[in-house]
Amino acid sequence: MIRALWTAASGMQAQQLAIDVVANNLANSSTTGFKKSRADFQDLMYQTEKTTGAPATNATTIPTGIQVGLGVRPGAVSKIFTTGNIIATGNELDLAIQGDGFLQVQQSDGSTAYTRAGALKRDGQGRVVTSDGQPIIPEILIPSNATRVTVGSDGTVSVQQAGQTAATTVGTLQLASFSNPSGLNAIGKNLFLPTDSSGAATTGTAGQNGLGTIEQGFLENSNVSVMEEMVSMIVGQRAYEINSKAIQASDDMLQQAASLKR
Amino acid sequence: MNTGMYAAISGNLTAMRSLEVISNNLANAATPGFKADQLRFESVLANQNTGTPDPVFSRETFYTDYSPGTILQTENPMDLALQGDGFFAVNTPQGTAYTRQGNFQRGVGGKLVTSEGYEVLGKSGPITVGGNKVSISPNGAVTADGVAVGSLNIVDFPKPYQFTKLGAGLLVPANPQAQGTASTAEVKQGYLEGSNVNVVAEMARMIETSRYFETCTKAIKSYDEITTKAANDLGKI
Numbered sequence: 001m002i003r004a005l006w007t008a009a010s011g012m013q014a015q016q017l018a019i020d021v022v023a024n025n026l027a028n029s030s031t032t033g034f035k036k037s038r039a040d041f042q043d044l045m046y047q048t049e050k051t052t053g054a055p056a057t058n059a060t061t062i063p064t065g066i067q068v069g070l071g072v073r074p075g076a077v078s079k080i081f082t083t084g085n086i087i088a089t090g091n092e093l094d095l096a097i098q099g100d101g102f103l104q105v106q107q108s109d110g111s112t113a114y115t116r117a118g119a120l121k122r123d124g125q126g127r128v129v130t131s132d133g134q135p136i137i138p139e140i141l142i143p144s145n146a147t148r149v150t151v152g153s154d155g156t157v158s159v160q161q162a163g164q165t166a167a168t169t170v171g172t173l174q175l176a177s178f179s180n181p182s183g184l185n186a187i188g189k190n191l192f193l194p195t196d197s198s199g200a201a202t203t204g205t206a207g208q209n210g211l212g213t214i215e216q217g218f219l220e221n222s223n224v225s226v227m228e229e230m231v232s233m234i235v236g237q238r239a240y241e242i243n244s245k246a247i248q249a250s251d252d253m254l255q256q257a258a259s260l261k262r
Numbered sequence: 263m264n265t266g267m268y269a270a271i272s273g274n275l276t277a278m279r280s281l282e283v284i285s286n287n288l289a290n291a292a293t294p295g296f297k298a299d300q301l302r303f304e305s306v307l308a309n310q311n312t313g314t315p316d317p318v319f320s321r322e323t324f325y326t327d328y329s330p331g332t333i334l335q336t337e338n339p340m341d342l343a344l345q346g347d348g349f350f351a352v353n354t355p356q357g358t359a360y361t362r363q364g365n366f367q368r369g370v371g372g373k374l375v376t377s378e379g380y381e382v383l384g385k386s387g388p389i390t391v392g393g394n395k396v397s398i399s400p401n402g403a404v405t406a407d408g409v410a411v412g413s414l415n416i417v418d419f420p421k422p423y424q425f426t427k428l429g430a431g432l433l434v435p436a437n438p439q440a441q442g443t444a445s446t447a448e449v450k451q452g453y454l455e456g457s458n459v460n461v462v463a464e465m466a467r468m469i470e471t472s473r474y475f476e477t478c479t480k481a482i483k484s485y486d487e488i489t490t491k492a493a494n495d496l497g498k499i
Contacts, residue, residue, distance in 0.1 A: 004278070004285040011289030018292065038336065040365045040377060040454075041293040043286070045429040050324070052424050052436035065436070066301075066324040067427050068279065069286035072293055075430070076365065076377040082337045100394060177394050179406070180368030182338055196370040199392075210394045210407070239291050242461060246285040249472045253281065256479045257274070262486070 003047075003068065004250040010071030011243035014041050017074050018236040025224045026233075033117030033190045034222035035079045035181075036229075042075035081181040084223035086215065092149045093120040093128065096220045099212020101175035104137040104203070105130055105191060112137060114176055114201065116220055117190035128157070132189055140171035153213040155206040175211045176201035267485040273478035276303055280471045283324075287459045288468075295363030295431050296457035298327045298464075328423050331362075331458040333450065339396055340366045340374075343453035344416065348445025351383040351415040352376055352432060358383065360417065360442070362455055363431030368396075374404070378430050384412035400448040414449060417442025 021039045028034040052065035086096045095118030097103070102114035113134075120136065123129045128140040142149060146159035155173035178184060183197025194201055207213045280301045290296040302323045333343045342364035344350070349360035359380075366382055369375035374382040374389045381388040389404055389412040396406050402414035419425075419442050425433035 004282040007282060007285040007289050011285070011291075014289065015292070038338070041290070042363070042377065042430040043290050043293055043296055043427070046427045048426065052426060065426070066279075067299070068282050069290070069299065069427065069429075071286060072289040076367065078338065078340075078365070078367070080336065080338050179372060179392055179394055179396070180340065182340060183368055197368055199368065199372060202394075235292065238461075239288075242288050242291065242465065243285075245465070246281070246288050246468060249468050250281060250285070252472055253278065253475045256476060260479060260482055260486075 003070065005247055005254075007069070007071040008243045008246035008250065010044065010073060011246070012240055014039075014072045014074055015236050015240035015243065017077075019233065019240070021077055022229050022233045022236060025229050026226065029222050029224040029226050029229070031117075031190065031222050032119050032219050033084070033115060034224065035081050035084075035116070035186075036222070036224045037077050037079050037186075039077045040075045041072050044070045044073050046070065078182045079184060079186060080223065082223045084221040086218050087221050088217060089219050090217050091119075092151075092216060093122065094118060094217055094219045095120060095151060095173075096215045096218035097175065097206075097212040098215050099210075100177050100181075101206065101211040102177070102192065102201075104174065104176050104201075106135045106137050106139075107191075108134070111193075112201075113187065113191040113193055114178075114184070115190045115192065118214075119219055130190075136173065138171060138174060140173065142170060151214055151216040153207055153215065155214050173206065173214060174203050175206045175214075176203045177209075177211055178202075267482055270478045270481035270485070274475055274482070276301070277471050277475035277478065281468065281475075284464050284468050284471065287464050288461065291457055291459045291461055291464075293363070293431070293457050294365050294454045295331065295361060296459065297329075297331075297362075298457070298459045300325055300327060326423070326425070326427070327458060329458050331456040333453050334456055335452060336454050337452050338365075339452060340368060341452055341454045342366060342398060342414075343450045343455040344445075344447040345450055346445070346447035347421075348416045348418045348447035349433065349442070351417055351442070353381040353383055353388065354428070354432060356428065356434065357438070359428055359432040359434050360419075360425070361431045361433060365454055376430070376432075378432075380432075383415045385415045386412065389414070398449055398451045400450070402449050416445045416447055416449070418445035418447070419443070 018039045021037050025036045046067040046069050049066040054062050056062045105113045107113050120128050126142045128136045140157050145162045148160040150158050157171050158167040158169045160167050179199040183195050184192040185195050204211050283299050283301050287298045352359045372390045372392045374391050391406045398404050402416050404412050424436040
């Protein structure tokens with residue numbers, strides 16, 4: 001009896017995690033470059049009370065044993081790397097990646113992080129940086145007298161300087177890709193770090209080797225489908241409720257058992 | 263004394279066991295590839311051989327419903343669902359296990375693994391998925407960046423299936439010598455098979471079980487009252 005209580009409690013716990021994941025997806029439903037997560041569950045271990053195939057008599061065997069499962073636990077929360085909606089912003093340093101690929105970002109500790117949030121800015125020194133001020137790798141310096149920045153689909157950055165007619169190339173953006181982006185470690189601020197599961201980054205020129213192209217003046221929105229998340233939320237909430245009913249039923253039965261002794 | 267009381271207690275015990283199974287099904291109502299368990303009761307005469315008019319006890323028969331769950335689109339290229347009868351083969355420390363829970367991951371070194379980290383087996387051993395684009399055809403052939411890297415080993419077993427559940431969606435054949443045959447199931451990439459738990463039916467079963475427990479408890483109480491009368495009232499002069 002106590003087993004049923006704990007089994008149902010594990011179900012409630014699992015659904016809490018599912019709702020946590022949905023809530024984070026919804027909270028980020030308009031975060032640039034955000035990738036939604038999904039919680040997956042696994043059944044817990046089983047207690048075998050009667051073994052399948054064990055002899056029942058000399059001539060017969062038990063066709064199906066009895067295995068009582070002990071509930072559920074979260075198996076994995078994985079990121080889903082589908083492309084979000086691409087929105088035109090007209091801003092010259094807003095870059096969307098059409099296809100696979102990540103921009104490389106220099107972190108303050110020197111390591112490289114990866115992002116698809118291409119809302120880039122220019123800092124005081126003229127470097128191209130993320131919204132948090134972290135420079136893009138390879139570093140691109142935009143001269144202070146630049147009147148116009150153009151980013152080609154292969155990542156070539158050129159500027160038009162005041163008083164000059166010809167454009168000057170100031171650098172080339174590179175993209176990185178991973179064999180299993182779902183395995184990336186999300187560290188917040190739209191940044192991802194590679195893991196054993198994601199594999200190491202391979203860098204290259206945009207538009208080559210399956211890397212996406214860079215679109216200037218566009219931003220990739222979050223890939224969260226609000227409708228889908230609402231449905232997941234309803235499913236999670238009901239599953240939570242149902243598990244709480246199982247706890248109530250177990251409790252009722254325990255109470256009746258206790259009331260046997262007058 | 264009061265053999266009927268023991269019959270009622272056996273009813274209580276089976277109701278408890280039944281609720282445990284129902285709770286586990288409900289807890290796993292959102293577990294990919296989960297197959298619901300069911301307990302059924304059948305009456306047995308406790309002492310058939312001796313022919314004594316002993317009470318009717320109830321005995322459980324246990325069975326797992328292997329019907330397919332709903333297939334949901336997830337858009338994750340490492341999520342695989344099987345349409346049709348069959349199981350993915352997985353390498354575990356306890357030997358080869360089988361599963362329909364296809365939320366696979368890319369493990370260390372690019373090996374295709376389950377979310378527990380067990381290797382997913384191909385027809386010739388574990389499958390390593392390097393490259394950027396992994397695509398898996400309906401017949402289980404795996405290609406990474408257009409290069410064939412293996413073929414999933416999808417097997418089926420004679421029905422009714424006789425498996426022992428290991429947890430984490432893994433099943434092992436009850437007979438360790440059992441060999442699977444090639445399955446005709448179609449692999450769907452970017453989809454997951456949901457749990458086949460029918461929540462409404464489980465809720466109905468839960469109500470039924472609670473009431474059954476209550477009834478058995480009442481029967482025990484009645485026996486108790488009768489015994490009380492016998493002990494206290496009959497002796498009164």
